[in-house]
Amino acid sequence: MRVSECMTRDVQVVRPDQPISKAAQFMLKSDAGSMPVCDGDRLVGMITDRDIAVRAVAEGRGPDTPVSETMTEECLFCFDDDEIEEVAMKMSDAQVRRFPVISRGDKRLIGIISLGDLSRSEQSEAASVALGGITDPGGRHDQSTEAR
């Protein structure tokens, strides 16, 4: 199965010049821990709830701090025509729960794919690959040896 078949297309994004309070509000409403940062429809980074806490608040910076100063620029992403098993492996390796999805043709952000999307897809095998190392240490998808 391809990413485009189970991704979420209605993706909430934040601009790099918006304040982190705006990003935090989105994360609260959508019950998400991370969101893509876009300049127009070009992906320029990802920002997480943890980035806000440890890169802004820990430094004594307020809610008006721009997203661009706390986001992670080198973010992981996947293409809409990637196989979901591949993406599940990437998520597991990176310990990341959401990947922005880029169209291979024109490199625009067209969606987001989460562990939840993977587990709702028919091939929930892919989700257990991603979660395997964490939740089921003795299970057959345990990747703790490879992770070392």
Place this chain on the structure above:
Amino acid sequence: MRVSECMTRDVQVVNPDEPISKAAQFMLEADAGSMPVGDGDRLVGMITDRDIAVRAVARGRGPDTAVRDVMTDELLYVFEDQSIDEVAANMGDSQVRRFPVVNREKRLVGIVSLGDICRSEEEAATRALEGVSEPGGKHDQSMEQR
């Protein structure tokens, strides 16, 4: 195996009156996503990186906001003499990765994480494997360890 055998005893605590910037600094240094909030050695809550983002920053509140205003005071904790299997099941149910550990007098004595539990289970598995690779070894203790 008991919680007290695999927990971390050196536990960083933040006071409810301290600013959230202080809690965020601890979380950054300790590479942790949550920490216990303690008043003396009495556990009064937990605070996470997400609490700081969605309960303070999302509402336009600054780094000087008091920890007590954003912490979760509904307490999930485990006892030091509980078995780790029981705790592992609890963690799965509640989607929490770190639990404060208290003694039977309800004093905070440590913290136990999913990582601590996985490591101790891996050690047990390694001991079991050593037994397998040396089938006749008289020192194989894999059965006793379980």
